């Protein structure tokens with residue numbers, strides 16, 4: 001049996017996020033619904049299509065903004081120099097606009113290659129989301145090829161939702177942390193006339209702060225990396241958290257809180 005299990009902040013075992021592309025005006029209506037339910041998301045934006053930066057900064061307050069390519073190039077098919085420019089120009093423009101470091105990305109048209117992944121790594125990107133549905137709640141192992149659980153048009157969306165909500169974190173067979181990640185474009189709700197699908201999803205998932213961590217992708221990435229940075233003694237009696245993030249975990253079925261910068265003697269927990 002696994003002795004050490006990552007928990008999310010507050011010892012929660014579930015994290016939920018939404019990752020939406022293109023930065024269209026319909027994000028505004030989507031954000032109204034998400035904000036009402038306390039749900040956080042990552043919005044992947046093409047800075048080349050922004051006409052009013054001030055309005056954009058206001059729109060995404062409290063959420064993550066990430067790179068989607070300045071001109072939305074399909075990177076795997078682009079000339080190398082154009083791909084580099086599309087990624088870097090977008091990141092520079094968004095960082096300047098928002099005044100923060102931006103390390104997330106979603107591949108435009110879901111297009112990437114091993115070379116693009118290597119490039120993103122070199123440029124210091126933390127994660128990049130693909131357009132591949134995994135149907136799973138796993139913590140990703142390769143964050144530069146991050147799939148989503150599903151697109152919101154998946155016929156299984158509410159089946160996944162039900163599975164996620166009903167999963168018992170204390171069941172011996174299901175003790176890993178669960179990460180539910182839905183992707184799409186807000187303009188699809190408008191085009192398909194199904195905004196009620198977003199209402200239903202946020203209604204079912206939202207308002208459960210005691211059991212679900214509503215976070216952005218970069219927050220979940222940073223937390224997961226911090227957990228992986230814990231330093232353990234060989235007999236697991238002492239653990240050191242060298243990061244700036246407070247860590248929550250289970251060790252031999254006991255909740256252990258490891259504050260940022262602290263050394264914890266496990267036997268005294």
Ligand SMILES: [Zn+2]
Nearest residue numbers: 021022108109
């Ligand atoms: Zn796109």
